[in-house]
Amino acid sequence: MVSDLLTVDYKKDFPLLAATDVAYLDNSATSQRPTCVIEAERDFYLKHNANPLRGLYQLAMEATDAYENARIAVQKFINAKSEQEIIFTRNTTESLNLVAYSYALSVLQPGDEIVTTIMEHHSNMLPWRMAAAKTGAVVKYIDCDAEGYISDAALAEAITAKTKIVAMAQVGNVLGRLNPVEKAIELAHAVGAVVVVDAAQSAPHMPVDVQKLDADFVAFSGHKMFGPMGIGVLYGKKKLLNKMPPYCYGGEMITWVSRDTQEYAPLPHKFEAGTVNAAGAVGLHAAIDYMNSIGFEVMEAREAALTKLCFEGMQKLEGINIIGSQKWEEHKGIITFTIDGVHPHDIAAIMDADGVNIRAGNHCAQPLLDHLHCGATARASLAFYNTEADVQKFLTCLGSIRERMGYGR
């Protein structure tokens, strides 16, 4: 029963949400943060602040421990074999750029192929184009159909002996559909290619087990999973990371430096030059503990119940076009749509006036919108803390927009 599942009030854990009756439905852009995350960052600065990884005094060691414990929490969260496989970055974008600059530029040869999909966020597209332009490699796109589906046959046709890298979102940020990354990994490994999984929209909503997936690299952002902004993660298989050159050079990524030579630090610090975002990592640790305390089973069930409610409510309204799959089960909390005759920016502005926050525009996925011939769109994206009342508020406003814009009078 939907209502039973949705009776627990999680908004009380999120001070921004608890202080307003705004329906926050832009969770794919960034989530809100619970008190425990905000407190964890504050606690770091209040009680343990020193530059981690370098000081030899008590406070600096506390800062180092807090930072490295966060790494272990991430390792466990995604079931990586070793904490050395966890690199802290600023966000998904930086994680993907790290792989493109360090791995792709050192392995790609003219004529090699990077296979990606047309539905990628620009952050999982432009780094590969950069790598291709610098090496003479080629970027090949797999198209999805109008429902956002990528078939095994399309994967098999695209991934060939020329493929060296496959880069793919586990869940797309416009269509919200779970992509066949397992199949892509199987096919890529059969031809000796590596797979980079963009987990920005999956890690906050479902378990991501890197060993089960056998992914080579996985990127995600703390701020989309209830953690702080400015902290992200790159997971990479140790054997690959060990062979890769650093991406950013400077302090803390070396073991020694002489006038003309240097030796780089072992993993993971080889990839973490300069002063790190320790408070962000500590906040991410708190976010992971918070998610674990609720559990993906509950979070996924609530998100599914809300998605169903929202989707079916939208389907009953006139003049609303849902982009991608027409089955609610194939939307992981993300519903992108248009309204006949109304610009998405007007939709978002009217929603805002009614206390509903949604996203409008191209969602950093212009090639996908071109492919689907739909231009700008509006997007509602849910998190487990959303409520039936949020969804009803959204639907009520949505149902009024065409009339408010002068249609049907």
Ligand code: PMP
């Ligand atoms: N990939 C996907 C699928 C995303 O949804 C986003 C953020 N919208 C990104 C990459 C980029 O994330 P960030 O801005 O945190 O680097």
